[in-house]
Amino acid sequence: MGFHSYVAAVADRSLPMHRRRGAMASVVHRYSPLGFHATWSYLHTLGDLRKDEAALEYALDRLLTSRRALLADTAAFAAKRRVEKAQHRRRPQPDDLRYIGGIRWAGPDGHAVMFREAGIRFAAHRATPFPDMPQSDRALFGYVVATVENSVSAYLERDGDLDSTDWHKLHSKSAHLEDATRLFGYPRYDASAFRYFLELQWLAALVLNDHQASYGGLAYRPPWEHRSPEG
Numbered sequence: 001m002g003f004h005s006y007v008a009a010v011a012d013r014s015l016p017m018h019r020r021r022g023a024m025a026s027v028v029h030r031y032s033p034l035g036f037h038a039t040w041s042y043l044h045t046l047g048d049l050r051k052d053e054a055a056l057e058y059a060l061d062r063l064l065t066s067r068r069a070l071l072a073d074t075a076a077f078a079a080k081r082r083v084e085k086a087q088h089r090r091r092p093q094p095d096d097l098r099y100i101g102g103i104r105w106a107g108p109d110g111h112a113v114m115f116r117e118a119g120i121r122f123a124a125h126r127a128t129p130f131p132d133m134p135q136s137d138r139a140l141f142g143y144v145v146a147t148v149e150n151s152v153s154a155y156l157e158r159d160g161d162l163d164s165t166d167w168h169k170l171h172s173k174s175a176h177l178e179d180a181t182r183l184f185g186y187p188r189y190d191a192s193a194f195r196y197f198l199e200l201q202w203l204a205a206l207v208l209n210d211h212q213a214s215y216g217g218l219a220y221r222p223p224w225e226h227r228s229p230e231g
Helices: 001-011 016-031 036-046 053-086 092-100 108-126 135-157 164-184 191-208
Strands: none
Touching: 001 016, 001 053, 016 036, 016 053, 036 053, 036 108, 053 092, 053 108, 108 135, 108 191, 135 164, 135 191
């Protein structure tokens, strides 16, 4: 079965609830903007998906609204790239790639969903010890981690309203997190350090992609983004 077949099964009121919920899990396997477990966890905050028919249908509606918004963003981005290529601008902007292809809940629920997920991921990060590494690496990446932590903490404390200083710090240090992920994946092959920085990289991207938050007026809002109120 494909995506739309599973969507139809979720919406089919003639089916028993356990089959409809199972179909919903299959829908999330095929569209999980925050990853399967995080997306599934959020949808379960909308009601009892095991027993409540209205909650299950509402969860499906919110997920499909997000998917429609992402498809609209992707189409607009593709149109922008065609124009840029005609102008011999062959390489897309890194911010565009992070926004269109990274961890993000598109659509009108975006801020609420991503803010919740950022809080969960930040708590998990704080509970994870800094990985063992040479002192020279610890000095460099320890500063990067502390800067990212401060910016994310400010984002959470202010309901997503970062000032320009914190926004720019988070944006600049996200590139260093990518460097760390590459370094500890290859040539170091340090699984614990790789996972530590990858998780933090995803958290930073999640906050940066929360386009509905203020960021002191410096939010990254793609100029090619056009969206109706419902995505």
